Amino acid sequence: MEGFEVARSENGGIAILYIKGYLDAHTAPDLENAFQQLVDSKKFSIVVNFRDLNYISSAGLGVFMGFIEDIRKNGGDIKLSNMKPKIYRVFDLLGFPTLYDILEEEEKAVEKFSRTQSKN
Amino acid sequence: MGKTPIKYRLKLPSQSDNLAVIRDLVTKVATQVGFSNDDVSKIELAVDEACANVIKHAYGSNSKKLIDVLIKVDAQKLMVVVTDKGKGFNPDDIKLPRMNEYLKEMRVGGLGIYLIETLMDKVNFDVRPGIRNQVKMIKYLNKPASASDAN
Numbered sequence: 001m002e003g004f005e006v007a008r009s010e011n012g013g014i015a016i017l018y019i020k021g022y023l024d025a026h027t028a029p030d031l032e033n034a035f036q037q038l039v040d041s042k043k044f045s046i047v048v049n050f051r052d053l054n055y056i057s058s059a060g061l062g063v064f065m066g067f068i069e070d071i072r073k074n075g076g077d078i079k080l081s082n083m084k085p086k087i088y089r090v091f092d093l094l095g096f097p098t099l100y101d102i103l104e105e106e107e108k109a110v111e112k113f114s115r116t117q118s119k120n
Numbered sequence: 121m122g123k124t125p126i127k128y129r130l131k132l133p134s135q136s137d138n139l140a141v142i143r144d145l146v147t148k149v150a151t152q153v154g155f156s157n158d159d160v161s162k163i164e165l166a167v168d169e170a171c172a173n174v175i176k177h178a179y180g181s182n183s184k185k186l187i188d189v190l191i192k193v194d195a196q197k198l199m200v201v202v203t204d205k206g207k208g209f210n211p212d213d214i215k216l217p218r219m220n221e222y223l224k225e226m227r228v229g230g231l232g233i234y235l236i237e238t239l240m241d242k243v244n245f246d247v248r249p250g251i252r253n254q255v256k257m258i259k260y261l262n263k264p265a266s267a268s269d270a271n
């Protein structure tokens with residue numbers, strides 16, 4: 001069965017979510033819960049590592065749309081990394097790269113947070 | 121492939137865990153027919169979006185209702201017809217969002233129809249709420265000249 005998993009870790013105060021498998025209308029609530037937990041614990045600097053994600057539909061994209069505004073209002077951001085070309089194409093099709101920082105490597109996304117935070 | 125189209129049909133309870141089953145069949149058929157990996161991914165996503173709309177909107181996640189997916193392939197094309205007997209929608213509401221404004225407003229959801237229209241070569245909505253709603257999606261194996269000329 002095509003499942004979905006989300007694992008959480010932290011790198012220098014920045015929350016990292018590792019998402020794996022298939023993100024669709026059935027599994028999107030799992031990612032929603034993971035974001036909600038981070039927001040509830042006031043963790044607003046978030047990197048989502050897409051390394052092991054094989055599929056995304058608009059229900060999955062909707063989760064990012066649902067949280068980004070609130071997270072940015074709180075001075076944070078959601079940065080995305082390690083996307084397979086197939087996944088990036090879906091983001092690109094909808095113009096999401098203008099709205100989200102999409103980086104090749106998780107480390108670069110984490111560094112970008114550190115740079116922004118040291119400017120403030 | 122001969123002239124007679126080959127048909128595959130799925131009738132499944134309208135519940136979101138069946139999306140994986142539907143995607144599985146569609147990708148297998150599309151791969152077998154000879155679509156590129158890129159096109160297979162497009163067809164997979166478009167069909168997922170159409171079925172997710174039925175499950176969430178037309179049937180309001182009522183798993184007693186059935187979602188009907190018909191896949192028809194011939195030498196030129198693959199056609200997928202998703203049929204439901206649910207609420208349907210107002211075709212006026214499905215005008216494609218202007219993506220720039222859409223993203224600026226950070227609206228949630230509603231991207232499915234836009235994706236279907238973008239990913240497939242031909243899409244037709246036949247909406248008769250409560251009677252029969254149907255989304256017909258076609259992908260050509262070799263895009264007709266007129267379609268590629270337009271780009």
